[in-house]
Amino acid sequence: MPYNLKEIIAEKPVRFTAGHRMCAGCGCPPAMRMILRALHPEDHAVVSVATGCMEVSTFIYPYTSWTDSFIHTAFECSAATMSGVEAAYQSMKKQGKLPQDKNTKFLAFGGDGGTYDIGLQSLSGAMERGHDMVYVCYDNGAYMNTGIQRSSATPHFADTTTSPAGKVIPGKMQPRKDLTEILEAHHLPYVAQTIGVNNFKDLYEKAEKAIYTEGPTFLNVLAPCPRGWGYPTDMLMQINKLAIDTCYWPLYEIENGVYKITYKPAKKLPIEEFLKPQKRFKHLFQPGNEWMIEAFQKEVDDRWEKLLQLEKATSEPNAEAK
Amino acid sequence: MTEDNYNKNTPWQDLTPGGDIYTAGNAMEFKTGDWRSVRPVFLSEKCKQCGLCFPVCPDNAIPVGKDQKRTDFNYDYCKGCGVCAKTCPFGAIEMKEEGV
Ligand SMILES: Cc1ncc(C[n+]2csc(CCOP(=O)(O)OP(=O)(O)O)c2C)c(N)n1
Numbered sequence: 001m002p003y004n005l006k007e008i009i010a011e012k013p014v015r016f017t018a019g020h021r022m023c024a025g026c027g028c029p030p031a032m033r034m035i036l037r038a039l040h041p042e043d044h045a046v047v048s049v050a051t052g053c054m055e056v057s058t059f060i061y062p063y064t065s066w067t068d069s070f071i072h073t074a075f076e077c078s079a080a081t082m083s084g085v086e087a088a089y090q091s092m093k094k095q096g097k098l099p100q101d102k103n104t105k106f107l108a109f110g111g112d113g114g115t116y117d118i119g120l121q122s123l124s125g126a127m128e129r130g131h132d133m134v135y136v137c138y139d140n141g142a143y144m145n146t147g148i149q150r151s152s153a154t155p156h157f158a159d160t161t162t163s164p165a166g167k168v169i170p171g172k173m174q175p176r177k178d179l180t181e182i183l184e185a186h187h188l189p190y191v192a193q194t195i196g197v198n199n200f201k202d203l204y205e206k207a208e209k210a211i212y213t214e215g216p217t218f219l220n221v222l223a224p225c226p227r228g229w230g231y232p233t234d235m236l237m238q239i240n241k242l243a244i245d246t247c248y249w250p251l252y253e254i255e256n257g258v259y260k261i262t263y264k265p266a267k268k269l270p271i272e273e274f275l276k277p278q279k280r281f282k283h284l285f286q287p288g289n290e291w292m293i294e295a296f297q298k299e300v301d302d303r304w305e306k307l308l309q310l311e312k313a314t315s316e317p318n319a320e321a322k
Numbered sequence: 323m324t325e326d327n328y329n330k331n332t333p334w335q336d337l338t339p340g341g342d343i344y345t346a347g348n349a350m351e352f353k354t355g356d357w358r359s360v361r362p363v364f365l366s367e368k369c370k371q372c373g374l375c376f377p378v379c380p381d382n383a384i385p386v387g388k389d390q391k392r393t394d395f396n397y398d399y400c401k402g403c404g405v406c407a408k409t410c411p412f413g414a415i416e417m418k419e420e421g422v
Pocket residue numbers: 051052053054074075076110111112113114115140142143144145146151
């Protein structure tokens with residue numbers, strides 16, 4: 001069925017409601033709501049979110065924004081929690097304790113802190129054990145809920161409260177970890193990197209594939225944080241677009257080892273365009289700091305080039321020629 | 323058991339065991355519209371129903387009917403972030419300061 005945004009919004013239920021306490025303009029809720037819309041309406045879901053903005057602001061007792069089953073989980077164990085739920089479900093289904101004609105899907109969410117950092121081993125374990133679940137990382141590039149501390153997803157040179165840009169250090173001293181590639185190293189049936197942009201087609205279609213591919217699957221979603229990144233709240237969709245047009249956040253998917261880049265900008269924009277609206281990169285534009293922008297650009301270019309190579313190397317005709 | 327009448331003075335003995343919440347999506351009872359300092363104004367005559375603003379609202383404050391058309395904002399939840407206004411290609415959403 002071809003993607004039809006208006007039909008999806010009109011017909012499919014909202015499974016993440018209003019009334020949550022995420023900041024005005026936060027990039028997470030629209031992305032998460034769209035991911036849940038990719039569920040077939042007749043299917044039930046179990047959701048677990050690692051501690052972070054998306055957890056503490058959406059399930060404040062006695063209110064919940066989730067219309068599916070939801071489990072509070074600690075910072076480091078969203079994947080472990082969900083893998084246990086999935087295992088119990090499979091067992092109960094086998095024993096005939098659950099209706100055979102009903103489907104339940106398992107979705108674990110985590111922020112970048114909860115995924116790239118403290119939850120990495122529980123995620124790796126759950127993926128390796130082969131549970132039939134989706135893990136969604138919403139990457140807002142720092143520990144936002146506790147006050148913008150740097151994580152291994154924080155971009156190089158970003159100013160955070162634990163990597164303060166000043167005379168001593170130029171912001172975060174290390175480049176970003178590439179989590180999507182780490183997940184690919186688990187040889188999963190489906191791994192993708194996406195974002196909410198334009199009509200949200202990329203996000204929705206990848207979410208649907210991730211949810212309905214059997215086995216462990218992974219989505220990495222960039223979710224801008226106006227507080228932590230320091231841009232005006234109304235700029236969410238512009239920031240998302242700049243992230244993909246500069247190739248800072250390449251959109252791609254890997255199905256059984258085959259890479260496919262799902263968006264190649266007609267004109268790749270210089271990284272300054274993405275950095276400039278964000279206060280966390282303000283110091284990069286001071287005289288004498290040009291080297292930071294150059295280094296940033298090189299990182300983006302190198303990673304993009306490598307991705308193009310990977311796509312070429314794993315594309316079908318090549319794979320056959322081997 | 324219902325969690326509907328809880329407030330911050332409810333003794334813990336009266337809360338649901340384990341802090342469970344039994345009503346799916348009941349955050350709808352919590353209105354976030356009073357966070358707003360600027361308000362989006364929907365200029366329906368300029369709207370072409372292109373759909374681009376439908377998915378962008380963090381607070382799901384843009385109602386879309388079964389006819390696939392949007393209507394005026396749900397101010398009970400809109401926090402006034404302005405993402406929709408910046409997204410609309412036709413200038414059909416204007417941001418106005420509250421109380422002016
Ligand atoms: C073991 C443990 N350490 C620290 C914390 C405090 N803590 C709660 S949320 C959070 C940061 C979450 O960051 P991230 O996962 O990136 O999500 P975000 O808040 O950015 O959405 C921290 C440090 C905790 N809950 N548990």
